[in-house]
Amino acid sequence: MTIELASAENAENPGSTGSAEGTTGASAAGEGSAALDLLAQQVRDLVDAVVLTGAPQDEIVEITAELAVLTDRLRALRRTSRHPLAFDPEGVPRHAGNAVTGSANPYALPLVSQVTPDRTIRAELSFRQVHEGPPTSVHGGVSAMILDHVLGQAVAVAGGAGMTGTLTLRYVRRVPYGEPLVATAEYVRSEGRKSWAEGRIALPDGTPLVEATGLFITPRVWKEEMTGAQ
Numbered sequence: 001m002t003i004e005l006a007s008a009e010n011a012e013n014p015g016s017t018g019s020a021e022g023t024t025g026a027s028a029a030g031e032g033s034a035a036l037d038l039l040a041q042q043v044r045d046l047v048d049a050v051v052l053t054g055a056p057q058d059e060i061v062e063i064t065a066e067l068a069v070l071t072d073r074l075r076a077l078r079r080t081s082r083h084p085l086a087f088d089p090e091g092v093p094r095h096a097g098n099a100v101t102g103s104a105n106p107y108a109l110p111l112v113s114q115v116t117p118d119r120t121i122r123a124e125l126s127f128r129q130v131h132e133g134p135p136t137s138v139h140g141g142v143s144a145m146i147l148d149h150v151l152g153q154a155v156a157v158a159g160g161a162g163m164t165g166t167l168t169l170r171y172v173r174r175v176p177y178g179e180p181l182v183a184t185a186e187y188v189r190s191e192g193r194k195s196w197a198e199g200r201i202a203l204p205d206g207t208p209l210v211e212a213t214g215l216f217i218t219p220r221v222w223k224e225e226m227t228g229a230q
């Protein structure tokens with residue numbers, strides 16, 4: 001099976017991908033393989049189960065030993081390259097290993113975002129208890145991570161893909177977990193390599209919970225890559 005992977009040498013160059021024959025890990029187009037996605041989801045379920053477990057001490061010790069065996073088995077097949085970065089037809093950057101959207105990354109929700117006809121980024125999401133910060137509420141840093149990403153996607157689809165320079169947040173109401181929420185973001189404007197976006201996490205009726213504005217700066221090397229300049 002031929003699998004597209006970003007080569008290690010391209011780590012500083014997110015627009016490039018390499019390929020590897022027979023390497024376990026990811027399929028082309030920035031998505032994880034179906035099996036890897038399932039593994040990642042299983043690990044998310046495991047993390048939820050760990051956080052919520054009421055198992056007795058001896059059971060926890062036994063389970064930990066079993067998990068250590070599985071961890072060693074996976075570690076022995078560790079990849080030497082990154083998941084490829086790809087752009088979907090709407091221009092949204094995706095890669096299966098991303099910390100927010102990565103289907104193959106157990107750490108990711110994963111957030112599934114779409115581009116609406118008016119170029120808004122929109123993602124329906126539901127946090128879990130593992131995202132808890134203050135009692136019964138989502139950790140503010142987790143909300144910030146989601147907003148950083150959707151704002152970044154908004155500037156990316158507007159042609160200004162960049163690194164976050166500043167992210168300003170206003171926490172309006174506590175963010176609950178276990179309830180449907182909506183994250184949205186819109187591109188605002190650009191000046192040279194700098195682009196601004198704004199967004200929010202809200203209840204489905206639009207009631208804002210966290211509002212964000214961000215400045216994204218296209219690194220010079222990305223600009224050159226995207227325009228083909230030397």
Ligand SMILES: CCCCCCCCCCCCCCCC(=O)SCCNC(=O)CCNC(=O)[C@H](O)C(C)(C)COP(=O)(O)OP(=O)(O)OC[C@H]1O[C@@H](n2cnc3c(N)ncnc32)[C@H](O)[C@@H]1OP(=O)(O)O
Nearest residue numbers: 015093148149152153161163164165166217219220222225
């Ligand atoms: C090939 C295609 C790949 C495409 C791929 C797409 C991926 C798209 C993913 C989308 C969704 C991801 C969304 C999550 C995005 C992160 O999580 S990014 C991670 C967090 N951010 C970082 O780590 C950034 C770290 N900082 C840096 O790397 C560099 O400082 C920066 C931000 C790239 C800027 O470096 P630079 O290009 O050398 O900047 P420099 O020339 O000094 O300044 C340019 C201008 O920006 C201003 N500026 C620089 N830094 C800042 C700052 N922090 N605050 C305010 N202004 C600043 C300067 O004052 C200057 O302004 P002007 O004088 O032009 O008015």
